[in-house]
Amino acid sequence: xxxxxxxxxxxxxxxxxxxxxxxxxxxxxxxxxxxxxxxxxxxxxxxxxxxxxxxxxxxxxxxxxxxxxxxxxxxxxxxxxxxxxxxxxxxxxxxxxxxxxxxxxxxxxxxxxxxxxxxxxxxxxxxxxxxxxxxxxxxxxxxxxxxxxxxxxxxxxxxxxxxxxxxxxxxxxxxxxxxxxxxxxxxxxxxxxxxxxxxxxxxxxxxxxxxxxxxxxxxxxxxxxxxxxxxxxxxxxxxxxxxxxxxxxxxxxxxxxxxxxxxxxxxxxxxxxxxxxxxxxxxxxxxxxxxxxxxxxxxxxxxxxxxx
Amino acid sequence: xxxxxxxxxxxxxxxxxxxxxxxxxxxxxxxxxxxxxxxxxxxxxxxxxxxxxxxxxxxxxxxxxxxxxxxxxxxxxxxxxxxxxxxxxxxxxxxxxxxxxxxxxxxxxxxxxxxxxxxxxxxxxxxxxxxxxxxxxxxxxxxxxxxxxxxxxxxxxxxxxxxxxxxxxxxxxxxxxxxxxxxxxxxxxxxxxxxxxxxxxxxxxxxxxxxxxxxxxxxxxxxxxxxxxxxxxxxxxxxxxxxxxxxxxxxxx
Numbered sequence: 162x163x164x165x166x167x168x169x170x171x172x173x174x175x176x177x178x179x180x181x182x183x184x185x186x187x188x189x190x191x192x193x194x195x196x197x198x199x200x201x202x203x204x205x206x207x208x209x210x211x212x213x214x215x216x217x218x219x220x221x222x223x224x225x226x227x228x229x230x231x232x233x234x235x236x237x238x239x240x241x242x243x244x245x246x247x248x249x250x251x252x253x254x255x256x257x258x259x260x261x262x263x264x265x266x267x268x269x270x271x272x273x274x275x276x277x278x279x280x281x282x283x284x285x286x287x288x289x290x291x292x293x294x295x296x297x298x299x300x301x302x303x304x305x306x307x308x309x310x311x312x313x314x315x316x317x318x319x320x321x322x323x324x325x326x327x328x329x330x331x332x333x334x335x336x337x338x339x340x341x342x343x344x345x346x347x348x349x350x351x352x353x354x355x356x357x358x359x360x361x362x363x364x365x366x367x368x369x370x371x372x373x374x375x376x377x378x379x380x381x382x383x384x385x386x387x388x389x390x391x392x393x394x395x396x397x398x399x400x401x402x403x404x405x406x407x408x409x410x411x412x413x414x415x416x417x418x419x420x421x422x423x424x425x426x427x428x429x430x431x432x433x434x435x436x437x438x439x440x441x442x443x444x445x446x447x448x449x450x451x452x453x454x455x456x457x458x459x460x461x462x463x464x465x466x467x468x469x
Numbered sequence: 470x471x472x473x474x475x476x477x478x479x480x481x482x483x484x485x486x487x488x489x490x491x492x493x494x495x496x497x498x499x500x501x502x503x504x505x506x507x508x509x510x511x512x513x514x515x516x517x518x519x520x521x522x523x524x525x526x527x528x529x530x531x532x533x534x535x536x537x538x539x540x541x542x543x544x545x546x547x548x549x550x551x552x553x554x555x556x557x558x559x560x561x562x563x564x565x566x567x568x569x570x571x572x573x574x575x576x577x578x579x580x581x582x583x584x585x586x587x588x589x590x591x592x593x594x595x596x597x598x599x600x601x602x603x604x605x606x607x608x609x610x611x612x613x614x615x616x617x618x619x620x621x622x623x624x625x626x627x628x629x630x631x632x633x634x635x636x637x638x639x640x641x642x643x644x645x646x647x648x649x650x651x652x653x654x655x656x657x658x659x660x661x662x663x664x665x666x667x668x669x670x671x672x673x674x675x676x677x678x679x680x681x682x683x684x685x686x687x688x689x690x691x692x693x694x695x696x697x698x699x700x701x702x703x704x705x706x707x708x709x710x711x712x713x714x715x716x717x718x719x720x721x722x
Contacts, residue, residue: 175722213563216722235471235565243563249556253488258481265477266564308560 165191165240165316165347166212171221173207173371181207183371184221189316189349194342196358196379197351199368205351206246208368209318213243225316239267242314246321248301252294256285256304259293260311267312276311283307283337299330306337317341319350323357335361359383383454390453391422391433396446403443409436420447426454474566475574482548482578493544494586497536501590504532505597508654519656520687525598530681531653532594533587534615538648538673540586541616542640545579545623550636553627553720562721568714572624579620580613587612600684607692608683614699615676621706628713628720647673652681657689672702 166189173182181204189195199205210216212223214234223230228237251259260276280286283303288296296304302322309317319338323331331354338348338361352358358365359379366376375382398417409432412421424431440447486493509525516524552558561571594600602608630636651673657665668674669690679695682688688695713720 213559215559215562217717235567238563238565241563243559245556245559247556249559251552251555251557254481254485258484262477262481263560266474266560266566268471268473268565270473 163191164188165226166349167224168208168212169222171208171211171223172219173204173211173216174219181371182211182218185368185371185373187366187373187376189347190364191315192342192345192347193363194338194348194350194361196362196365197349197368198353198355198358198365199351200353202370203368204371205368206320207371209243209320209349209351213241213318214238239312240315242309242312242317244305244309244317244319244322246324248298248305250293250301250304253292255290255292256280256296256307257289259304260307263308264311269312275313276307279307279310282340299326299333302326302330302334303337310341314346316347316349319348321351321353323352323354331357388423388454389426391424391436392451392453393420393422393440393447394418394449395420396448399445403445405443406436406439409439420445471564471566471570474564475570475577478561478571478574479578479581482575483581485548486578486582493582494589497540497586498589498593501532501536502593502597504528505594509597519659520685522685522687523598526600526685527656527681528654529591529594529598529600530684531651531677533590533612534651534673534677534680535648535653536590537583537587537612537615538619538644538676539640541579541583541619542623542626542644544582545576545620546627546630546636546640548575548579549624549627550630550633554633558720568711572621572710572714576617576620576624579623580616583616583620584612587616602684603686604683608680611676611680611683611695611699614696614703615680618699618703618706621703621710625706625709625713628710628718631719647671652677652689656687672698675699 166187168185168187171182171185171187172180174180185204185208197205197208207216211218212225212230214230225237226240228234228240230237254262257276257280260280261271264272264276277286280289283306285300285303285307288300293301293304306319306322322334322338326334335357338350341348350357350362362379364376365379365382367374395418399413399420400417402411402413402420409422412423413419414421422433422436424433505525505528508528513524513528518524519527549558552561591600626636626639650668651671652668653673657668657674657678660668675690675695675698678689679692679699682692682695712718
């Protein structure tokens with residue numbers, strides 16, 4: 162797949178001396194959903210802001226659709242839509258006027274049919290003549306997306322799109338992002354919510370302290386770094402774990418009816434076969450069992466803590 | 470050139486004027502009318518003519534210039550400061566728009582509003598005093614040039630300002646005193662010789678003088694000097710705004 166954004170050796174040091182980005186290299190593929198994960202102050206927003214022209218880079222280069230974001234900024238920016246983290250709107254303007262302004266800023270001729278379609282898609286059509294100040298937080302968030310999409314960009318940046326929104330709206334956002342991908346739009350989102358990245362992203366990048374720690378296919382990342390937990394529901398409560406099973410580092414639940422064994426999916430031997438044999442030998446019978454993959458959140462925490 | 474972006478910002482800004490019609494147009498007209506009542510009718514009736522011009526008519530160019538200066542600065546500074554304050558500036562800064570286009574749109578809209586206001590005040594003044602404009606084309610030239618120059622100055626203040634207090638401080642502490650002391654309500658030839666010399670340091674003297682010349686062919690300084698000083702101030706403002714955008718001063722980090 163072709164790269165639509167290429168970032169090479171990008172760095173940013175603010176006037177205060179704080180180094181927000183330290184030589185980041187990253188390629189975003191055309192049509193993918195890419196999630197950029199990282200704790201507060203990791204450099205996510207700085208990275209997006211440089212690509213969108215809001216912050217000057219200290220070093221390195223960025224191209225969007227093959228156009229350098231500094232030398233050929235018009236062509237590069239024409240491809241990009243940005244939904245910033247903050248809900249920044251002109252409170253006293255109407256929904257219709259503000260979306261049309263956004264389209265005009267990108268040099269596109271007025272297209273009422275397109276704006277109407279967009280507002281209907283985002284459930285804002287019945288609010289088109291309302292002042293923005295009257296909209297709810299969720300509606301404002303959708304309005305920000307409508308503004309970013311008004312000029313039909315090929316790349317959409319969503320900076321923390323679901324920060325502070327309720328579960329229902331978060332689901333709505335995910336559906337919107339999936340629809341955009343279906344339309345061929347490349348989506349780059351930053352998020353604190355690992356679940357969000359896990360649920361939607363084709364690839365995940367983890368950034369911490371201005372360095373890109375890894376970039377990986379979501380599924381591959383889960384497989385590569387994930388651990389699995391095998392939980393056995395016992396037939397009878399167990400008083401204590403027999404000494405013969407001490408090598409497995411088993412955990413007994415508080416009600417003593419479940420045993421949990423954690424293993425590495427990447428290990429050559431998972432130890433499951435021998436565990437089951439030893440359990441039978443110890444006379445421990447179980448009614449049911451299930452396995453569970455460790456969440457991306459756990460992977461993320463372990464990655465970040467490894468580097469600190 | 471992204472003319473659609475220029476047009477969009479311009480129309481959006483003009484639309485804001487109609488949305489806030491009362492504060493944008495009506496209140497300056499009322500305050501100017503009050504000046505005419507106080508200075509033109511009440512006090513002016515006791516003042517003799519100045520170089521053959523009735524005092525009521527004499528202050529018209531000064532009053533228009535007073536409004537042009539203050540409104541140009543206020544319109545342009547607020548137009549750029551408000552998006553900075555609420556954060557909507559991100560949209561303009563991330564759009565495929567050049568700095569020249571951004572300035573053209575915001576300053577163009579601010580200057581248009583001031584010019585419309587100046588013409589409304591001129592029409593209002595006509596209701597109070599009989600007016601004959603000797604050089605209407607030059608009057609328009611001075612009006613447009615002043616509106617653009619001071620809108621540009623206001624734009625610079627809007628970018629520089631870090632708070633609403635700072636936004637107000639330059640117009641209140643510098644522009645208003647300079648305008649009142651710049652011959653809006655008197656001819657500087659009426660001042661003692663020392664103050665006449667000091668007044669020549671005030672750039673507003675040249676604006677008011679040139680503008681008044683276009684009305685009555687009466688001026689405190691030569692019209693050529695007035696024009697040159699206005700153009701010089703325009704050049705300084707252009708240089709500052711160009712530096713601000715080139716370096717991203719208070720716009721980019």
